[in-house]
Amino acid sequence: MTEGTGACGINCLACGLMRSGKCSPCGSGLEGQAHKKLAAQLRLLGGVCPILQCAVQRKLAYCSADCELYPCRHFLDGPYPFSRGYLEMQMRRRGAAGQGAAPAAPPTGKDGQKLH
Numbered sequence: 001m002t003e004g005t006g007a008c009g010i011n012c013l014a015c016g017l018m019r020s021g022k023c024s025p026c027g028s029g030l031e032g033q034a035h036k037k038l039a040a041q042l043r044l045l046g047g048v049c050p051i052l053q054c055a056v057q058r059k060l061a062y063c064s065a066d067c068e069l070y071p072c073r074h075f076l077d078g079p080y081p082f083s084r085g086y087l088e089m090q091m092r093r094r095g096a097a098g099q100g101a102a103p104a105a106p107p108t109g110k111d112g113q114k115l116h
Contacts, residue, residue: 007034007055008081009064028062029055050074051081064090 004013006026017023024040026049027033034056041048051063051074060066063075071087 005062006052007060007063008049008051008075009062010081026052029058029060029066050078070094 004025005011005028007029008026010026012018012023012025015023018025024037025033026037029052034052038048038053038056041052054072054074055061055063055067058067063070063072071082071090075082075087076084
């Protein structure tokens, strides 16, 4: 798809951390760069990104384009890379019934109203 785009869908080339040399690109789940990134994360941070690890293990280039479970618990349970509102929009537009990891209850806003 796009050079510099991580399996999660974030374009690393547009990130200030990468531009400043504080981070390296993740690559798609099919690229050797992903394996290098996971090894570096484990060495430097003591753990790995569950999204990138899952994409590599399942042999998926990009989660939102290639995974039938997107958005899955790796996205929904974590604080990043996308906001809850963005993920709920993805579930609505994809049809939550078809999502293996979609919540049982319809997504709601802060005021408790359905977002459908």
